[in-house]
Amino acid sequence: MINFNNDVDFSHAHFHGIQTSITHVQFNGTKTNFSHAKFDTESVSFLMTHFNGTNVDFSYTKFHGSEASFNSTKFHAQKINFAHSVFLSDKILFYEASFMGEINFGHVQFNNFTSFGDAIIDKNAEIEFNSDLSKVSFYNVKIGTNMKFGLYTKWNKQNKIYDEIRLEENDSNGLRLIAGIISQYQGLRDNYEYNFNYEDAGKFFIRESEVLRNYEDPNPFENKTTFSNKLKSAFSKSKKIEEKKSEEEILKIKKKSRFHRYVSIPFVYKHIADYGESYKKPLGILIIIFTYTMLSSAVLQHVENNLDILDAFAYGTSRALGAFVPYLDVADTTDKPWDYAVKAIALPLTGLSFIALKRRFERKYRNTVLGN
Structure with missing residues (x-):
């Protein structure tokens, strides 16, 4: 040297x-x-x-x-x-x-x-x-x-790091484990929270959750023939399907199945609440359902029972309140299937809104107390 x-x-x-x-x-x-x-x-x-x-x-x-x-x-x-x-x-x-x-x-x-x-x-x-x-x-x-x-x-749009973009472009060269990408998002989230930048910290948390929803880590110790490969081997004309995957194939980072990505609780959680970061989305859904319930009930009463418009809207409002709040029946009617469905939906949506609001108040308190 x-x-x-x-x-x-x-x-x-x-x-x-x-x-x-x-x-x-x-x-x-x-x-x-x-x-x-x-x-x-x-x-x-x-x-x-x-x-x-x-x-x-x-x-x-x-x-x-x-x-x-x-x-x-x-x-x-x-x-x-x-x-x-x-x-x-x-x-x-x-x-x-x-x-x-x-x-x-x-x-x-x-x-x-x-x-x-x-x-x-x-x-x-x-x-x-x-x-x-x-x-x-x-x-x-x-x-x-x-x-x-x-x-x-x-950073990239929605604070997406470059390694995740490489995964989307099928360029996983050097990306050995999803954990390496997750740790970046966790580190960036903690770093931005430490510096009171909660908006960007929330975006990194959403990206972390999205990677967990969409990708799975390769398991270098698993070298078994899958059930699907056994079926292929049984019905293949050549019957020469290899029972062992190559090391390169084993270590390749793969996307999860479409079911895990699009028909799962994380998928719903992402779209209705941004993994608990958004209170506006669940609150907006609540407002839409409440408005629909109120208007549909009011119009129905106005058309079928010839109620005055104001009386019909008063009835629709009470009906919507009764449908939204469990055990509350302010309208003098029997609950219908739609009312039970609304009650079942309203409670978790309200909970998601409170979770997001709680996070915001905690961050605001931390920013006020510790930031000064």
């Missing part, structure tokens, strides 16, 4: 050629400066390089080519600055990199797939992201409260 024990200044340097390789190098000086440098080579590699000392500066640096790699790089200086850097490479890799000290990724452009997979962030480190992270993966990274996501941090 090559050691630089004094300050190193590559600021405004311009690197040309096929490859720039600064690997297995140790920078121990007070300041290591790559600010405003341009890497126009096909690939850039800082593999297993150690950045120690006081200050490491990559601000306003531009990376071109097919790959910019900081794999297994140790960023252990007191301050590391990537602010306003531009990564134009096809792949940007910080795989298994380790971070200590203060790290600034503010206003960095990650133009293509960027992986911090299996990166190690020291518990005493302070790392700030204030950039577009819509193409960034934190797979198997422990996202703690020492990671800060600023106001300019941008």
Whole structure:
């Protein structure tokens, strides 16, 4: 390993050629400066390089080519600055990199797939992201409260992380377990709640629940012939259906069956209450059912019994109240099947509204008491 024990200044340097390789190098000086440098080579590699000392500066640096790699790089200086850097490479890799000290990724452009997979962030480190992270993966990274996501941090629509998008595009290369995606959502949710950003925290919780509803983890220890494969083997002309799946097939992340995705309690819970995050949806359904019950009863009484419009609406309102509230029968009529159905629906919908409202009040209380 090559050691630089004094300050190193590559600021405004311009690197040309096929490859720039600064690997297995140790920078121990007070300041290591790559600010405003341009890497126009096909690939850039800082593999297993150690950045120690006081200050490491990559601000306003531009990376071109097919790959910019900081794999297994140790960023252990007191301050590391990537602010306003531009990564134009096809792949940007910080795989298994380790971070200590203060790290600034503010206003960095990650133009293509960027992986911090299996990166190690020291518990005493302070790392700030204030950039577009819509193409960034934190797979198997422990996202703690020492990671800060600023106001300019941008995710995909509904806070969907890039690894879930890769799953949807059938690109599960490197995504070994659903648990790695779930842990990202859980870490981001806890992080945003810790910083009192409850709206985005709720979106991450919804995305986490959606992944659990739609996907299942592969089981590398299960290598059995399924019942369906036995049937195929029995009725196949060739009768040469393999009894064992290949390792690649076993480890492939798969979607759950259509029944689990579309005919299940989680599916209903998602669409009527956003997994307990929305009070407006169940409340809106309650209002629609109440209004329908009231209007239909009023119109029926007006047409069949020639009741005055006001009397008919009064009857419809009392009928709707009686149908909505269990054991309450303010209308002088016998309950019909519709009334029993409304009572059965109204109670859980009311409960879902209260759950969401309870969460909001708890968060507001926490924000008021702990935020001051």
